[in-house]
Amino acid sequence: MTAQIERDKYLDMYRTMVRIRGFESNVERLFAEGKIPGFVHLYIGEEAIATGVCAALREDDYITSTHRGHGHCVAKGGRLGEMFAEIYGKRTGYCKGKGGSMHIAAVEKGILGANGIVGGGLTLANGAAFSARYRGTDQVVACFFGDGATNNATFHEGVNLAALWNLPVIFVCENNQYGMSVPQKHHQKIVDVSVRAQAYGIPGVTIDGNDVIKVYETAMEAISRARRGDGPTLMECKTYRHKGHFQGDPDVYRDKEEVRKWITERDPIRRFREFLLRSKISSENDLETIDREVEGEISEAIRFAEESPLPAPEEALEDVYA
Amino acid sequence: MREITYVQALNEALREELKRDESVFIAGEDVGLYGGNLGVTKGLFQEFGEKRVKDTPISEGAIVGLAAGAAATGLRPCVEIMYVDFMGLCLEQILNQTSKLRYMFGGKMKLPLVIRTQGGAGFSAAAHHSQSLEAFFTHIPGLKVVMPSTPYDAKGLLKSSIRDDNPVIFIEHKFLTDFRGPVPDDDYTLPLGEAEIKREGKNVTIITWSYMVHVALEAAERLAGEGIEAEVIDVRTLKPLDEETVVGSVEKTGKAVILHEACRTSGFGAEVSALIADKAFDYLDGPVKRVTAPDTPVPFSPVLERAFMPKPEDVIRACQEIM
Numbered sequence: 001m002t003a004q005i006e007r008d009k010y011l012d013m014y015r016t017m018v019r020i021r022g023f024e025s026n027v028e029r030l031f032a033e034g035k036i037p038g039f040v041h042l043y044i045g046e047e048a049i050a051t052g053v054c055a056a057l058r059e060d061d062y063i064t065s066t067h068r069g070h071g072h073c074v075a076k077g078g079r080l081g082e083m084f085a086e087i088y089g090k091r092t093g094y095c096k097g098k099g100g101s102m103h104i105a106a107v108e109k110g111i112l113g114a115n116g117i118v119g120g121g122l123t124l125a126n127g128a129a130f131s132a133r134y135r136g137t138d139q140v141v142a143c144f145f146g147d148g149a150t151n152n153a154t155f156h157e158g159v160n161l162a163a164l165w166n167l168p169v170i171f172v173c174e175n176n177q178y179g180m181s182v183p184q185k186h187h188q189k190i191v192d193v194s195v196r197a198q199a200y201g202i203p204g205v206t207i208d209g210n211d212v213i214k215v216y217e218t219a220m221e222a223i224s225r226a227r228r229g230d231g232p233t234l235m236e237c238k239t240y241r242h243k244g245h246f247q248g249d250p251d252v253y254r255d256k257e258e259v260r261k262w263i264t265e266r267d268p269i270r271r272f273r274e275f276l277l278r279s280k281i282s283s284e285n286d287l288e289t290i291d292r293e294v295e296g297e298i299s300e301a302i303r304f305a306e307e308s309p310l311p312a313p314e315e316a317l318e319d320v321y322a
Numbered sequence: 323m324r325e326i327t328y329v330q331a332l333n334e335a336l337r338e339e340l341k342r343d344e345s346v347f348i349a350g351e352d353v354g355l356y357g358g359n360l361g362v363t364k365g366l367f368q369e370f371g372e373k374r375v376k377d378t379p380i381s382e383g384a385i386v387g388l389a390a391g392a393a394a395t396g397l398r399p400c401v402e403i404m405y406v407d408f409m410g411l412c413l414e415q416i417l418n419q420t421s422k423l424r425y426m427f428g429g430k431m432k433l434p435l436v437i438r439t440q441g442g443a444g445f446s447a448a449a450h451h452s453q454s455l456e457a458f459f460t461h462i463p464g465l466k467v468v469m470p471s472t473p474y475d476a477k478g479l480l481k482s483s484i485r486d487d488n489p490v491i492f493i494e495h496k497f498l499t500d501f502r503g504p505v506p507d508d509d510y511t512l513p514l515g516e517a518e519i520k521r522e523g524k525n526v527t528i529i530t531w532s533y534m535v536h537v538a539l540e541a542a543e544r545l546a547g548e549g550i551e552a553e554v555i556d557v558r559t560l561k562p563l564d565e566e567t568v569v570g571s572v573e574k575t576g577k578a579v580i581l582h583e584a585c586r587t588s589g590f591g592a593e594v595s596a597l598i599a600d601k602a603f604d605y606l607d608g609p610v611k612r613v614t615a616p617d618t619p620v621p622f623s624p625v626l627e628r629a630f631m632p633k634p635e636d637v638i639r640a641c642q643e644i645m
Contacts, residue, residue, distance in 0.1 A: 094427075112391070113423065117418050126388050127387060127391015131391065135397075154383055158383075161378065
């Protein structure tokens, strides 16, 4: 990459991370204010993964997401207004208020949906990847899931089939080290999820999921491998969620010192910001401009959602069948 | 008209749809070179190649998930789950993904896919290869459920199912594998949601589907000897259900017997019974009867299995009771 392309790419990634953080902090606030129904799973602390992976994807590539899906959707180009509107249950939302936080999809952006079922996206990703190859395109699919999902049948059935058929999928395990309240060491004997790749005859790699450049570079490699027909990669990104499993989670199961360390010493945005300044890719001023612009975008998106109409009750009966 | 078997009719439907539409593909366990467990996909691998006819690992969840992801991105998968009993292994993909994605995503994607499977008893295959689970799938919004009883219906309904833009659970009956019947040479389809009156009658309506249609027809023949003319309705698609034909027939006969091979409790017969109570109550001259299998798993020993499956005599008795 030339220095200019690299600089633009890095600033785009910074913007995406700030956008995700801003989106989620506002969801947190609005949820606390009682403006958002249901429940929400925040992506705060994991921004580097969605950002790094999606920065390596093409616009026409696909992603499948998880119940903690806002970050993936933002990173793949989801519009913030439609996202907020969906979370508010408004008619102007991505799913007309029928999906909510855990099911936002934007097919036109290649976002095949957040998914309320742990591991729900794994086999769907195979289908999209198969379809791309069948149709003769070189699109790839990035499939996000958590450490907990890797104990599920869909993980093993999905990765096996993708490996067998050399499907263009990048399996991205966001290992935030907890399956809801259960620490990884209590839900699987292995330390690195990536060792499971070996069982399916595909490459597996474990990286620091809070280092956005590392995520981006690893994804680039996995994606080009998939695009040239060499099949899937299992990419494990070690990370940590700053908040509880969902908003309102009393979070009694994590050691306070552990939480403090991850938040203060390993925050992915602060780390990237410091890198950009230290390596003189960007000035404090440039980054502050981005921060301010994103803040404006988010206020505008929230305004759009709040001013949008609620669906009419009879719309509940629509969209069951095509 | 020429006569072919139920399996040949299904095979023709698949061949014609593979030919007609490049976006149709087949995937499942042993559907390739082997030609399918009961021979439904025979010859298709040789004719269309491994791009269009895909052998998969024994991974039911992966098969249905593959279909859902492919359907969401522009293809029309027609996948096979060898026995309806194995649907338990891919229930997540059916219950939470395939059936709901369109609705949850605000109608912004179509899921045109077919899951073909075989159900029913009669071969001493016991409780893991013999169930009738159709009611289960009718209870999940977003799915269509089709259960053909003849070669003609099987071909026409499978072609329509493949062309439909929604997920369709297409349940064949293994006992009908070699059943022969007239099937035209030319391309035809049968609409989903349209029942057929397989036998006209004026004294009692028997509402049924799949293999039990033939049990009902035999019962009707024998009842005719006693001067009771039974009308036999094959609903053909359980969802959408052709309510009009059912209600219209009960209006004519005033009596209804529902026959199905599935266990009684919460079977689809209960749904049909509720429909009649709701929309044909004033026409009824007697109680609505259900003839079903008992609430037991399907047994192995032929003598036990025969006791399990509803027989013409059971249907005759039910009809006589309300005469």
